[in-house]
Each structure stands twice: as structure tokens, then as C-alpha cells.
Amino acid sequence: MHHHHNHAHESHNGLRSAFFINLVFAVIELVGGLYTNSMAILSDALHDLGDVLSLGIAWYFEKLSKGGRSERYTYGLRRFSLLGALINGIILIVGSIIILYHAIPRVMDPQQPDLDGMLILAILGVIFNGWAIFKIRAGRSLNERMAEMHLWEDVLGWVAVLVGAIVMRFVDAPVIDPLLSMGIAAFILFNVFRKLKSAFLVLLQGTPEHIASKELKQAITAFEEVIDLHDCHIWSMDGDYAILTLHLVLNGEHTLQTQAKLKERVRKIAHEHGINHVTIEFEGEGEHCEFNDC
Numbered sequence: 256m257h258h259h260h261n262h263a264h265e266s267h268n269g270l271r272s273a274f275f276i277n278l279v280f281a282v283i284e285l286v287g288g289l290y291t292n293s294m295a296i297l298s299d300a301l302h303d304l305g306d307v308l309s310l311g312i313a314w315y316f317e318k319l320s321k322g323g324r325s326e327r328y329t330y331g332l333r334r335f336s337l338l339g340a341l342i343n344g345i346i347l348i349v350g351s352i353i354i355l356y357h358a359i360p361r362v363m364d365p366q367q368p369d370l371d372g373m374l375i376l377a378i379l380g381v382i383f384n385g386w387a388i389f390k391i392r393a394g395r396s397l398n399e400r401m402a403e404m405h406l407w408e409d410v411l412g413w414v415a416v417l418v419g420a421i422v423m424r425f426v427d428a429p430v431i432d433p434l435l436s437m438g439i440a441a442f443i444l445f446n447v448f449r450k451l452k453s454a455f456l457v458l459l460q461g462t463p464e465h466i467a468s469k470e471l472k473q474a475i476t477a478f479e480e481v482i483d484l485h486d487c488h489i490w491s492m493d494g495d496y497a498i499l500t501l502h503l504v505l506n507g508e509h510t511l512q513t514q515a516k517l518k519e520r521v522r523k524i525a526h527e528h529g530i531n532h533v534t535i536e537f538e539g540e541g542e543h544c545e546f547n548d549c
């Protein structure tokens with residue numbers, strides 16, 4: 256419990272730090288983009304402002320998600336983390352479409368940007384976003400991973416701007432600037448849809464990708480007391496915290512003490528497979544079960 260509390264505290268502080276780091280840099284970038292007349296920088300500035308909003312939402316929802324259980328919310332508020340991830344994904348998609356809308360016309364009519372300004376801002380971009388990644392690198396929830404993805408894309412985007420500025424110093428090809436902008440937007444869209452797929456898997460209570468469910472079932476049914484396993488459900492609250500419920504059919508008569516020891520062994524196996532919360536129901540051989548679909 257102490258370790259989990261520390262993780263929650265670090266998640267909250269990490270997202271808060273990343274929010275303020277990005278806010279400062281987004282303002283610098285917006286001014287710099289206007290000064291250098293770089294479409295790639297202005298596009299990334301718009302994307303970074305979206306990141307600031309995303310990080311603010313991630314910070315807020317991550318803080319809410321640490322709320323404990325209540326009469327109304329019996330599993331706690333972990334799903335707020337998932338909500339933050341979904342909202343952030345939508346923000347990234349909208350931002351990328353806006354970037355493409357403004358960048359495509361510039362391919363037909365490219366304008367030469369200020370290369371010195373591009374170089375300075377690109378170096379600052381790598382430093383600021385790298386610093387923000389360092390602050391949230393320990394995050395495990397889908398919300399934190401989505402926020403970290405924003406920042407990694409920013410770092411890669413700035414590396415691309417840096418390379419583009421160096422190339423344009425030797426080659427008169429201002430079209431590189433909007434092409435870089437379009438490439439960054441396309442890369443963002445590809446990764447966002449991949450992350451949203453993971454978010455919808457959690458939302459629809461699918462089996463988490465990191466859980467080897469077949470191996471887990473085989474390990475549990477290998478116990479000599481267990482004849483069969485059914486009504487098995489594995490899902491995640493936020494992409495990190497996994498839950499397992501299942502019915503075990505036992506052979507013969509078993510005392511409460513024997514059942515308690517078996518539960519401990521099943522929970523140990525489940526925890527080794529990445530399950531955080533386990534609910535087990537025992538049934539006797541031949542006992543009717545309302546559900547038998549697993």
C-alpha cells in the first residue's frame with residue numbers, strides 16, 4: 256500500500272511539473288514561430304498548446320482517479336484516468352487535422368523561414384520536452400502513457416525541425432518546412448489511433464494486452480483441488496490496475512481452511528501474472544452455475 260501511495264504521489268507531481276514546463280515552452284514557441292515565419296514551428300506550437308491542455312487534463316483526472324472507494328463508486332475513481340486518456344486522444348486528433356489544414360497549402364506556396372530561429376527553438380524544444388518526459392517517465396496508467404506519448408512525439412518533432420533547418424542551410428528548399436509539419440502530424444495521428452485502440456479495449460472491459468490469460472487459466476486449473484474453471488473475467492480499470500473474477504469447481508469436500516489456502520495460492524499466481532484484484536467463487540462438482548461461458 257505504501258509503494259502504491261508513493262506511485263500515486265509521483266504521478267500527480269510528475270504530470271504537474273510536465274504541465275508547467277510545457278506551458279512555458281509553448282509560449283516561447285508561439286512567439287518564436289511567428290518571429291521565424293516557420294510553419295513547422297507554428298504547427299508544433301499549436302500542437303504544444305494542445306499538449307499543455309492535455310497535460311492539464313491528465314494531471315486533473317489522474318488526481319481524481321486516486322480517490323478511494325465509496326458507496327457509489329465501489330471500485331474507486333480509477334476510470335477518470337481512462338477518461339483523461341480519451342479526451343487527450345481527441346485533442347491530439349483535432350490538433351493534427353488543423354496542422355495538416357494549414358501545412359498543405361504551404362507546400363504549394365512555400366516561404367523561407369528564419370533558419371537561425373528554427374535551430375535555437377529546435378534545441379530548446381528537445382531540452383524542454385525531454386525534461387518533461389523525465390518528470391513523468393514512471394507513469395503506468397493509460398492516461399500517463401498517453402501524456403508521455405505527446406511529449407515523445409514533441410521531442411521527435413523537434414529533432415525533425417532541427418534536421419530540416421540544417422538541411423535548408425545548404426539547400427534552397429523551403430518546402431521542407433511544411434513537409435516536416437505534415438510528417439509530424441501524420442506520425443501523431445498514427446500513434447494516437449494506436450493508443451485509442453488500447454483505451455477502447457479498457458473501456459469495453461477487454462482482457463488487458465499484458466495479461467497472458469491462457470497461461471493464467473492453465474496455472475490455476477493445474478491445482479489438484481480444481482476440476483474446472485469458468486465464468487472467468489479479466490479487465491482493467493485504467494490500463495494498469497487489472498481485475499480478475501472467476502468460479503472454480505472443486506473436487507470432493509473441502510474445509511473452509513483448505514479453501515482459504517487455495518485462495519491464497521490462486522491469488523499468488525494471479526498477482527504473478529499482473530492481476531491486482533482477485534475475486535474467487537468456489538463450486539462443488541455437479542453444482543449448477545448460472546453462468547458457464549468461460
